[in-house]
Amino acid sequence: METSTDSSLCLTCNKHSAKYYCTGCKKYFCPKDFRQHEQQLAIKFDDEIIRSHDELLDQIHKLDESNHFSLDIFGRIEQWKKTTISKVEKAAEKAQHELSKLIDEQKIAITKQLEPITQEIRSRREEENFVENDIDRLRRKINALDQTLKQFVRNDLTKSIIINNDQMNWNRLIYIRGMKGEKQNCDVTVAGGNGEGNAMNQLKTPWGLCVDDEQTVYIADCSNHRIIEWKYGATAGEVMAGGNEQGNRPKQLNSPRDVKIDKERNSFIICDYNNERIIRWSRQNGANDETIISNVRCHGVTMDDRGFLYVVDEDEHEVRRYRIGENQGTVVAGGNGQGNDLNQLFNPTYVFVDQDHSVFVSDTNNHRVMKWREGAKQGIVVAGGQGQGSNLTQLSYPYGIVVDQLGTVYVADCLNNRIMRWFEGGIHGSIFVGENVAGTQQKELYGPVGLSLDREGNLYVIVDKGYHSGGASYVLSRESLRRFYAAHKDPKSKCRKDGGSEDIEIASCLRMNGVLQGKSLDKQNRELFHPSSFINHFRGTVVGLEGYAENPVGTRYNCCGDKSISFHYVNPDEQYFMNFLLYRAHPKRCQL
Numbered sequence: 001m002e003t004s005t006d007s008s009l010c011l012t013c014n015k016h017s018a019k020y021y022c023t024g025c026k027k028y029f030c031p032k033d034f035r036q037h038e039q040q041l042a043i044k045f046d047d048e049i050i051r052s053h054d055e056l057l058d059q060i061h062k063l064d065e066s067n068h069f070s071l072d073i074f075g076r077i078e079q080w081k082k083t084t085i086s087k088v089e090k091a092a093e094k095a096q097h098e099l100s101k102l103i104d105e106q107k108i109a110i111t112k113q114l115e116p117i118t119q120e121i122r123s124r125r126e127e128e129n130f131v132e133n134d135i136d137r138l139r140r141k142i143n144a145l146d147q148t149l150k151q152f153v154r155n156d157l158t159k160s161i162i163i164n165n166d167q168m169n170w171n172r173l174i175y176i177r178g179m180k181g182e183k184q185n186c187d188v189t190v191a192g193g194n195g196e197g198n199a200m201n202q203l204k205t206p207w208g209l210c211v212d213d214e215q216t217v218y219i220a221d222c223s224n225h226r227i228i229e230w231k232y233g234a235t236a237g238e239v240m241a242g243g244n245e246q247g248n249r250p251k252q253l254n255s256p257r258d259v260k261i262d263k264e265r266n267s268f269i270i271c272d273y274n275n276e277r278i279i280r281w282s283r284q285n286g287a288n289d290e291t292i293i294s295n296v297r298c299h300g301v302t303m304d305d306r307g308f309l310y311v312v313d314e315d316e317h318e319v320r321r322y323r324i325g326e327n328q329g330t331v332v333a334g335g336n337g338q339g340n341d342l343n344q345l346f347n348p349t350y351v352f353v354d355q356d357h358s359v360f361v362s363d364t365n366n367h368r369v370m371k372w373r374e375g376a377k378q379g380i381v382v383a384g385g386q387g388q389g390s391n392l393t394q395l396s397y398p399y400g401i402v403v404d405q406l407g408t409v410y411v412a413d414c415l416n417n418r419i420m421r422w423f424e425g426g427i428h429g430s431i432f433v434g435e436n437v438a439g440t441q442q443k444e445l446y447g448p449v450g451l452s453l454d455r456e457g458n459l460y461v462i463v464d465k466g467y468h469s470g471g472a473s474y475v476l477s478r479e480s481l482r483r484f485y486a487a488h489k490d491p492k493s494k495c496r497k498d499g500g501s502e503d504i505e506i507a508s509c510l511r512m513n514g515v516l517q518g519k520s521l522d523k524q525n526r527e528l529f530h531p532s533s534f535i536n537h538f539r540g541t542v543v544g545l546e547g548y549a550e551n552p553v554g555t556r557y558n559c560c561g562d563k564s565i566s567f568h569y570v571n572p573d574e575q576y577f578m579n580f581l582l583y584r585a586h587p588k589r590c591q592l
Contacts, residue, residue, distance in 0.1 A: 012036070106152050110145055117141050190460065191217050191230040191237060198224045200236040206462050208258030208271070208300060208350070208400070211454040219462070220256040220271070220450075227259050227268060227281070241268055241281040241289065248275045250289060258300045258350070258450075264307060271298035271311075278311060293327055296320075300350035300362075310351050310359060317345045319361055319372075333359050333372040333379060340366045343378035350450075352401050362398045362411065369401055369411050369422070383409050383422040383429060390416050392428040400451030400462070410459065412448040419448060419461060433461065475520060475529075476510075483513040521550060526561040 008028040010018040018028035022037065029037055117138060124130040192203035205223035212218070215232040218240065226243035230236075242253035254274035262269055262280070269292075270279040278293035278301065293311065300312040309322040310332065317338045320329035334345035346365040353359055359372040360382065368384035384395035396415035403409050407424035410432060418434030434445040450462030476484070487493045487509055495509035511517070520528040527550050551559040 106149075110149055113145055117145075190232075191219055191228075200228075200238065203228070206450065207256075208450045209452050209460060209462055210260050211452045211460055212261060213455055215454050215456075215458075217452075217460060218259050218261065218268070220259045222255050222257060222273070225253045225255060227253070227256060227270060240283065241270060241279075246274075253279070257298065260301055260303055262303060262307075269301055269303065269309065271301050273298060278309070292324070293322060293329075299348070302351050302353055304353045304357055305355070306357075310353055312348050312351050312361065314347050314349060317348065319345075319348065319351055319359055332374075333361050333370065341378075342370075342380070345370065349398075350400050352403050354403050354407070355405070360401055360403055360409065362401050364397055364399060367395045367397065369395070369398055369409055382424075383411055383420065392420075392430065395420065399449040402451050402453045402459070404453065404457070410451060410453075412451050412461065414447050414449055417445045417447065419445070419451070419459070433459070476515075480510060480515045483515060484510060487513050519550065522561040524561070525550070527551060527559060528561050 008018040008021075009016060010030040010033050011025075011027040012033035013030055015030060017030045020029045020031065020034035021027070022029065022034075024041075121138065124134065192201070192206065194201045196202065196204050198204060203219065203221050203224070205221075206219050207222045208220045210218050217230045219228050219230065219237075221228045224243065225246045226239050227241035228237040228243075229240045231238075241259075242251070242256065244251050246252070246254050248254060253270065253272050255272075256270050257273040258271040260269045261267075261283075265280070266283050268279075268281040268283060270281055272279045276295055276297055277291050278296060278298055280290045280292050282288040293309075296311055296313050297315040298311050299314040302310050304310065307324060309324070309329075311320050311322060311329070312318075313320065316335070318331050318334035320335075321332045322329040333351075334343075334348065336343045338344065338346050340346060345361060345363050348361045349364045350362045351359060357374040359374075361370045361372070361379070363370050366385070367388045368381050370379035371382045372379040384393075384398060386393045388394065388396050390396065395411065395413050397413075398411045398420075399414050400412040401409060409422040409424075411420050411422070411429075413420045413434075416434070419432045420429040421432040422429040434448070445461065445463050448461050448463050450460075452460045454460065484506075487495045493509075494512060496505045507517075522528060
């Protein structure tokens with residue numbers, strides 16, 4: 001506040017007696033109204049500042065009270081303690097029972113071996129029929145049994161009691177992890193990042209992954225048909241399974257989609273997708289592989305703390321739980337055909353099982369994540385489920401999922417180029433990584449698919465980079481292009497500006513704005529734009545794209561025009577090759 005000698009109007013009474021200027025609101029007041037203005041500011045300061053400060057201080061003091069948290073986190077820790085103690089007691093009782101059984105078995109075995117010696121001793125003593133050789137022979141037999149008993153007590157029995165205290169990190173059984181903020185950037189590339197390829201420092205269409213306790217990453221390197229290991233800080237990987245070209249023979253894989261570690265059997269569990277099987281592959285020598293489940297279009301797999309396998313069958317729209325050794329399994333999610341009801345799934349891909357054995361499934365084509373409690377007949381939606389889209393209540397083709405100890409779901413929201421986080425019971429999610437746009441910067445993702453958490457709470461994400469084949473191509477007139485541009489500038493337009501599959505959304509927008517569809521054929525009725533690569537067409541392997549080809553698959557060179565363009569699902573190296581043949585190569589007649 002300051003005094004003014006100028007004759008100004010008072011803000012309150014509008015008189016020319018204003019001599020006081022408020023440096024805060026930049027207004028003039030008369031002496032009376034100025035005092036009132038100061039009083040109002042004092043009241044506002046007390047109400048808004050001091051009260052807020054005191055309330056915050058009170059909340060800080062309440063942090064010491066264990067009953068302050070509405071989620072009863074302390075109660076959950078106490079319940080975990082009781083459950084863990086109960087499990088330890090049961091394990092100890094089981095070990096005591098097995099130890100007693102082991103001692104009884106050894107006692108019976110030694111007693112049985114001693115019986116004929118006892119009978120012979122009694123017989124010879126009664127008949128007084130013994131000589132030096134008999135004494136020496138019986139002494140050797142008794143000494144042998146004595147050594148067997150001592151060996152059992154001193155060595156075998158001691159080795160039979162295996163206590164994993166030294167191997168168990170007790171500090172990490174349960175721990176509190178501080179949050180690193182509402183939103184995370186992609187901090188560092190831990191595998192790949194050197195372009196698409198099959199070198200040891202490259203990946204090609206990776207899908208699922210897992211991380212062990214040493215932060216070593218194992219990746220299902222799908223198009224290289226291998227499982228590759230990247231140790232912490234390594235600049236190149238090492239093939240752990242497959243890598244012997246595509247196939248179904250021993251030591252081969254065909255487009256693996258997921259991998260998990262079976263610690264008890266020291267092996268990998270692999271979704272061998274195109275071979276429609278689950279493979280167990282030894283980690284010890286990498287040479288032994290065994291088919292443990294057949295006839296399953298496995299996209300995702302995981303294992304619970306009881307050793308049960310959970311397998312996502314994409315074609316059957318279900319998740320099955322298997323005991324080791326069985327080939328049928330039990331349906332634990334879906335299994336009621338393709339659909340979007342709560343007891344159905346639609347092309348599920350990945351699965352996660354929590355400590356309560358609840359099953360979380362990425363219901364990919366329903367754009368949601370489902371939770372099925374153990375024994376439930378239907379699931380509940382825990383993320384998405386509001387149709388395909390990019391809002392915070394929506395997902396667009398979710399793939400990898402992980403769930404932390406508080407029940408928070410993290411999901412790879414693939415076509416939205418982000419990782420979403422959904423707190424337990426939340427009606428909407430929040431963006432954890434990504435900016436809803438494709439990219440390669442730290443805050444951006446491109447088509448995330450696989451997810452995994454390590455023991456430290458670090459999140460690992462499989463993302464795509466590099467060249468991509470388009471879903472469709474369009475030849476547009478200038479008028480068509482003008483209408484398309486105008487539609488996206490019009491705020492009332494129904495054309496989608498985000499989310500969805502770009503090729504479908506472009507076609508839909510063009511159709512809504514009066515652009516008619518035509519065929520791109522030459523005068524000989526040959527295609528100028530062709531789905532998939534030419535070599536696939538000649539082989540008759542244009543799977544799923546037959547309906548988009550004007551000429552039948554397998555009709556060879558009369559399918560396409562001389563200047564035909566094809567780039568749908570064409571590898572980047574083939575694109576360079578086609579570019580060279582079309583625009584750089586100049587065939588000349590050679591005269592011999």
